[in-house]
Amino acid sequence: MPYLNHVAGFLMSKLVLDNVSKSYGPTRAFKNGDFALQSGEVHALMGTNGSGKSTLCKIIAGSVKPDTGSIFLNDCRVQINSPKDARRLGIGTFFQELSLAKNRSVAENIFISHLPLNNYVFIDKTALEMNAEYYIDMVRDVAGDDFTAKAVVGDLRADQQQLVEILKTIATEAQVLIFDEPTSALDRSQVERFFEILRKLKAQGRAIIFISHRMDEIFEISDQLTVIRDGAIVASRKREATTAQEVISLMVGEQTDLADPTSTSHDVSPISDGQFVVTAHDLTGDGFSEVSFEVRAGEILGFGGLHGQGQSAVLRALFGANAITRGQIQVAGDNYDGRTPRAAIRNGFAYVSGNRVRDGVIQGRSIFENTIPVHAFKKHMLLSTPSRLSRRAFEALNKLATKYHSLSSSIGSLSGGNQQKVVIARWLMDTPRVLLLDDPTKGIDLSAKADLFALIRELASEGLGIILYSSEDAELLNNSDRILVFNSGRAVRELSGENRTRFNLYDAAYEVAQ
Amino acid sequence: MPKMTKETMLGLAKQPVFVAIVLILALFAIGETMSPGFTSPDQIVRLLIVASLLGIVAAGQNLVILAGREGIDLSVGSVVSLAVIVAGNLMDGSNANIPQAVLLTICVGCLFGLFNGVGVTLLRIPPIVMTLGILGVIQGLLVVIRQGVPSGVAAPMLANFVSKPFLFGLPGILWLWAFLGLAMAFLLKRTVFGNRIYAIGSNENAAFMAGVPVKLVRIGVYVCSGFFAAVTGICLLGYSGASFANVGDQYMLTSIIAVVFGGTPLSGGKGEYTGTMLGAILLVILQSILTTINIDEFGRQIIFGGTLLVLMVFYGRGKGLRV
Numbered sequence: 001m002p003y004l005n006h007v008a009g010f011l012m013s014k015l016v017l018d019n020v021s022k023s024y025g026p027t028r029a030f031k032n033g034d035f036a037l038q039s040g041e042v043h044a045l046m047g048t049n050g051s052g053k054s055t056l057c058k059i060i061a062g063s064v065k066p067d068t069g070s071i072f073l074n075d076c077r078v079q080i081n082s083p084k085d086a087r088r089l090g091i092g093t094f095f096q097e098l099s100l101a102k103n104r105s106v107a108e109n110i111f112i113s114h115l116p117l118n119n120y121v122f123i124d125k126t127a128l129e130m131n132a133e134y135y136i137d138m139v140r141d142v143a144g145d146d147f148t149a150k151a152v153v154g155d156l157r158a159d160q161q162q163l164v165e166i167l168k169t170i171a172t173e174a175q176v177l178i179f180d181e182p183t184s185a186l187d188r189s190q191v192e193r194f195f196e197i198l199r200k201l202k203a204q205g206r207a208i209i210f211i212s213h214r215m216d217e218i219f220e221i222s223d224q225l226t227v228i229r230d231g232a233i234v235a236s237r238k239r240e241a242t243t244a245q246e247v248i249s250l251m252v253g254e255q256t257d258l259a260d261p262t263s264t265s266h267d268v269s270p271i272s273d274g275q276f277v278v279t280a281h282d283l284t285g286d287g288f289s290e291v292s293f294e295v296r297a298g299e300i301l302g303f304g305g306l307h308g309q310g311q312s313a314v315l316r317a318l319f320g321a322n323a324i325t326r327g328q329i330q331v332a333g334d335n336y337d338g339r340t341p342r343a344a345i346r347n348g349f350a351y352v353s354g355n356r357v358r359d360g361v362i363q364g365r366s367i368f369e370n371t372i373p374v375h376a377f378k379k380h381m382l383l384s385t386p387s388r389l390s391r392r393a394f395e396a397l398n399k400l401a402t403k404y405h406s407l408s409s410s411i412g413s414l415s416g417g418n419q420q421k422v423v424i425a426r427w428l429m430d431t432p433r434v435l436l437l438d439d440p441t442k443g444i445d446l447s448a449k450a451d452l453f454a455l456i457r458e459l460a461s462e463g464l465g466i467i468l469y470s471s472e473d474a475e476l477l478n479n480s481d482r483i484l485v486f487n488s489g490r491a492v493r494e495l496s497g498e499n500r501t502r503f504n505l506y507d508a509a510y511e512v513a514q
Numbered sequence: 515m516p517k518m519t520k521e522t523m524l525g526l527a528k529q530p531v532f533v534a535i536v537l538i539l540a541l542f543a544i545g546e547t548m549s550p551g552f553t554s555p556d557q558i559v560r561l562l563i564v565a566s567l568l569g570i571v572a573a574g575q576n577l578v579i580l581a582g583r584e585g586i587d588l589s590v591g592s593v594v595s596l597a598v599i600v601a602g603n604l605m606d607g608s609n610a611n612i613p614q615a616v617l618l619t620i621c622v623g624c625l626f627g628l629f630n631g632v633g634v635t636l637l638r639i640p641p642i643v644m645t646l647g648i649l650g651v652i653q654g655l656l657v658v659i660r661q662g663v664p665s666g667v668a669a670p671m672l673a674n675f676v677s678k679p680f681l682f683g684l685p686g687i688l689w690l691w692a693f694l695g696l697a698m699a700f701l702l703k704r705t706v707f708g709n710r711i712y713a714i715g716s717n718e719n720a721a722f723m724a725g726v727p728v729k730l731v732r733i734g735v736y737v738c739s740g741f742f743a744a745v746t747g748i749c750l751l752g753y754s755g756a757s758f759a760n761v762g763d764q765y766m767l768t769s770i771i772a773v774v775f776g777g778t779p780l781s782g783g784k785g786e787y788t789g790t791m792l793g794a795i796l797l798v799i800l801q802s803i804l805t806t807i808n809i810d811e812f813g814r815q816i817i818f819g820g821t822l823l824v825l826m827v828f829y830g831r832g833k834g835l836r837v
Contacts, residue, residue, distance in 0.1 A: 319723075321722075321723060341722060341723050341724075341725060342725050342727065345725045351723060353723070358719055358720070359719060359720055359723050360720050360723075361717065361720060362712070362713045362716050362717045362720050362721060362724075363716050363717055363783070364716050364783055364784050365712055365713065365716055365783075365784075369709050369712065369713065372709070373709065373710070373713060373721065373724040373725060373726055374724050374725050376706045376709070377724070377725035377726065378725070381706050382705060382706055382707070383704055383705055383706065384704060384705060384706045384708070384709050385704055426724060
């Protein structure tokens with residue numbers, strides 16, 4: 001028998017959200033949540049980046065509290081103020097960012113929220129493992145030999161860890177199950193097994209919310225598809241009554257915000273048939289596989305797709321911060337074998353991360369000290385004398401219209417946008433050959449963004465090769481000459497010229513890599 | 515205007531250097547009332563000589579702590595003890611032996627610093643464990659070398675350098691310390707190495723992404739720490755005239771306190787050597803007052819340990835970790 005717990009008792013489950021909304025400060029993450037989830041259905045949520053599908057899931061899972069509206073479970077109004085409330089009501093959630101205890105066993109992870117106890121004190125190991133076996137049996141033949149109750153989760157592969165998270169969600173025996181991207185690391189046979197399990201759960205009368213970035217999966221398993229756009233539910237369709245094309249149209253809406261005129265004109269710029277600055281062939285590493293592309297001098301290549309599909313991982317790997325296990329890179333025609341940021345910098349790479357706090361700003365130090373490290377390294381300098389360096393630092397900062405009091409003031413005295421400009425100026429004291437932009441405008445204000453993209457275009461016209469990943473679709477569409485769309489760590493399609501539309505971006509983003 | 519003054523006062527009260535100066539003056543006042551003559555010029559020079567010994571070893575400790583990632587060098591005291599023995603035996607009371615004695619002793623200090631640096635970076639052993647391990651190794655080594663009998667005599671020139679007036683009535687070691695103060699300021703402010711120490715201490719990952727050779731810099735600061743501990747050992751030999759057992763051990767705790775007193779948080783990334791110099795002076799005055807009121811070595815240890823913990827509460831921890 002499965003490990004039945006406190007939630008056994010519901011037979012039918014129906015979840016209704018009535019006029020639910022949620023704002024973070026002035027931004028409304030979710031504004032019109034009329035949503036109904038039926039017993040015995042798999043309900044797919046679809047939307048572009050930042051459309052609010054995760055917010056909706058978090059509201060149901062109790063980790064985000066809505067500002068307005070009410071939630072009804074089986075026609076009873078309920079308050080879900082915490083994940084604990086959600087569990088008590090019979091709502092189980094699979095988290096996209098796996099929430100596993102890496103040093104504990106598979107069995108312990110599956111039952112982490114309700115470990116079987118002896119006399120209320122000690123964990124009953126025998127019962128734990130026996131109960132775990134029941135769930136592990138569900139995936140045993142597709143999970144690999146080392147997938148046992150006793151195996152330590154941290155030692156398992158990414159797909160096996162994802163299976164543990166899936167089993168953990170199922171083991172809650174909850175009546176409403178939320179799966180936010182549960183299949184991203186799974187192979188085909190594992191996905192099929194997971195779908196078999198979902199169908200069984202469905203037959204038992206459970207209600208399932210399913211989010212995936214693979215269109216074929218969505219059409220294979222879902223009964224109902226709900227599309228969210230800009231924080232509002234725009235349509236809900238039976239699977240039989242819709243097509244992938246219609247769903248994508250609903251997701252991106254009417255607006256055809258194709259590149260603005262300034263960037264279209266660049267399609268005919270003479271440099272677009274310039275030399276290849278970077279050629280990557282079959283790059284494979286943690287989070288991406290078989291990615292190939294080339295960047296010409298003077299060109300901005302965009303990396304697009306849903307969040308976290310390997311775009312950042314490829315950029316970091318190019319810069320030597322993440323490992324590359326297979327594949328070749330050529331820089332300006334020469335084979336390049338950089339394995340560290342230092343090697344990358346020597347070969348003319350520059351990397352600007354949107355995660356300033358982690359990768360960029362040297363906190364508590366002066367603007368001067370934040371501007372010069374790359375230059376000092378490239379020029380093999382021993383002394384860092386402001387008298388000699390200030391002018392160069394000053395020029396680089398001015399090029400970006402950085403607002404600061406003096407070079408010796410602390411970087412902490414600047415706004416986020418200006419801090420980011422200082423970090424970028426660091427790379428411009430000596431002109432790089434390749435500029436890698438990893439969501440560079442995250443958390444900076446609009447005018448700073450505009451300045452930044454004007455500068456990026458200018459740098460491109462000076463002959464740099466630029467790769468831009470942006471989590472904002474408009475930014476990506478407006479500023480890239482070509483867009484490489486990623487799904488599950490693979491580059492699935494390239495969009496250029498007239499094809500750079502939101503529709504095509506999402507059509508490709510949900511496409512399955514072959 | 516009064517409001518302005520209040521704000522300035524508050525700002526100053528948060529400046530460790532200012533606090534250290536105020537405490538130094540207060541301690542001098544206390545010392546003078548308890549034992550008249552405490553602040554006579556001769557006595558102050560004597561205090562400064564003792565402070566310079568601590569100050570030199572604390573320079574290395576300061577660099578290690580500035581470089582962050584729980585950087586700390588617990589082995590400095592034992593390196594000082596070892597340096598006293600090595601230098602004393604090589605000199606054997608003869609001026610002619612000074613050059614090779616100094617050179618070799620410094621090499622020994624740097625070598626142990628290198629061990630620490632390599633252990634911490636390449637072998638990824640936490641600094642507190644690595645340097646504690648080296649401390650144990652050196653203590654064992656000392657027993658083997660000495661075989662229970664202290665040996666080694668300072669050369670007369672070295673003894674004079676430490677205790678006899680050299681220029682403007684001040685002994686050579688004080689001039690050396692003053693020069694070291696300038697050199698450290700130059701190193702930290704005007705060299706790429708110095709900037710890199712601060713950079714890895716404040717955001718190691720960002721520094722790595724900007725091409726800073728993080729491991730090399732970190733090894734460098736541990737080597738510096740070994741170097742300064744060896745220099746202190748040589749000077750200490752001159753101060754005491756002959757080698758004694760474990761004379762350097764006291765520096766482990768006091769060098770850390772001097773650094774923290776001087777305004778360098780244990781999380782690294784900010785702080786200057788000037789503060790550490792003041793911290794060293796402060797500690798030595800405190801030590802002297804404690805001796806005057808007949809508190810023995812163990813009592814002093816208790817007070818120093820307590821001081822470090824109190825300092826931690828005020829400005830030792832974490833601040834450097836945030837923007």
